[in-house]
Amino acid sequence: MVSIVRIAALAGLGISLTGAMAGCSSITNHRGYILDETLVASVQPGLDNQQSVRGTLGQPTMVSQFGDPVWYYVTSRTQQAPFRQPRIDQHNVIAVHFDAAGNVSSTTRSGIDQVARIDPESDATPTLGRERGFLEDLFGNIGTVGTGAPTGP
Template identity: 50%
Template sequence: MRKLVMVSMLIGLGVLPACTRTTNTMGYIVDEVLVAEVKPGIDNRASVEKALGKPSIAGQWDDKTWYYVSRNTKQTAFLMPKPTEQSIIAVSFDAKGNVASVNRRGLEQVANVDPVNDKTPTLGRETGVLEDLFGNIGRFGSAGSAGGPPQ
């Protein structure tokens, strides 16, 4: 019985490190001194890139806003990581490429998305199984006709 208890304790001690909490840092590493030196009306794209480097993300439809994003997370074993700290620095430029504003956001921007019923809601019309299977028949031209695949 004593050997069984000792073996169980050794196995428990061997498995215990798998349950430790790990931390991860992802994205831009913020240097507060450099961020404070970026001034609206004084700096431009070239000086911002020289000071802060290339942005993590540029604006989706235009490049008038550069985003520098960083996030720290903690995770225990196989559980989902949870954000502990986040920094989003948004540098906006005017039409001439000069800095218009420097805004900062933090952990309040984190959204917790909880899927419902394993379905993603979409906008538009509902389709049935038959329309999903046969809906594209006759919509496209044959090879060599206008709208058909290239030859």
């Protein structure tokens, strides 16, 4: 009888530890275009145009607004540990460049090496000019309002 209780207690402890370890694992999240290497490799400069690229790769994530048309397909995979901010683990950008006639002129690819990590300086935005205190902000305009010549009859 004692051995059955001990086995049940150990099994319960094992299940509890497994559940706790699963709760502490990282969360993986895929964002953007789902990359298919076979489809990307099938886009050929000189052979494809905008219509065939849209049929093969689908709607682009972004389209250039200036210069020659460029379609961007962006994909990111983020990892997030418990109680932490997500961080980018993998990042790919496929750029399909078109000429003026709408034919593919080239394709380029960039990765996480092109991602800029920006850390804000603080909660306040630094500005140029003199620093004013609370009382200067509160009473700074006294005597400056209404100093012009009187108007009216």
